[in-house]
Amino acid sequence: MGPREKTIMTEKSAVVFIQAWWRGTLVRRTLLHAALRAWVIQCWWRRMLTKLLNKRRRAALEFYARQEWAAVRLQSCVRMWHVRQRYCRLLNAVRIIQVYWRWHSCHSRGFIQGHYELKENHLDIQLEISLGSQACKVQQCIPLPIKE
Numbered sequence: 001m002g003p004r005e006k007t008i009m010t011e012k013s014a015v016v017f018i019q020a021w022w023r024g025t026l027v028r029r030t031l032l033h034a035a036l037r038a039w040v041i042q043c044w045w046r047r048m049l050t051k052l053l054n055k056r057r058r059a060a061l062e063f064y065a066r067q068e069w070a071a072v073r074l075q076s077c078v079r080m081w082h083v084r085q086r087y088c089r090l091l092n093a094v095r096i097i098q099v100y101w102r103w104h105s106c107h108s109r110g111f112i113q114g115h116y117e118l119k120e121n122h123l124d125i126q127l128e129i130s131l132g133s134q135a136c137k138v139q140q141c142i143p144l145p146i147k148e
Contacts, residue, residue: 114138 009017114127127138 112127112129114125116126117124121144123142123144125138125140125142129136129138
């Protein structure tokens with residue numbers, strides 16, 4: 001057998017060779033299309049996962065921000081309550097000091113004492129002003145204008 005016999009094909013073997021080549025081409029084309037479709041699906045799925053991950057991150061960030069804001073708000077309320085409590089205590093102390101000071105001031109300097117009575121169309125006022133050893137009494141009746 002020489003080199004010439006190897007290259008000569010019979011008609012049947014040529015048909016089988018062409019069919020095999022065509023089937024291989026079809027299989028490769030089908031596999032290429034399947035690979036491209038799988039690649040498109042994978043790209044879409046990765047994009048969806050990225051969107052889902054971003055959505056979850058955003059939700060977690062918003063939840064964290066709401067929690068932080070609530071904590072800040074609560075701290076602010078507690079601080080305000082403490083400041084208000086301290087202010088009320090100081091105000092009470094100031095009032096006590098003022099009462100004692102006024103009492104002391106009235107006893108050392110003098111005081112004004114009186115009462116009034118409101119009647120139908122006039123006001124009766126009686127005042128007693130005492131400054132140490134001096135005393136003065138004022139009694140006055142003031143007519144009130146009546147609107148009709």
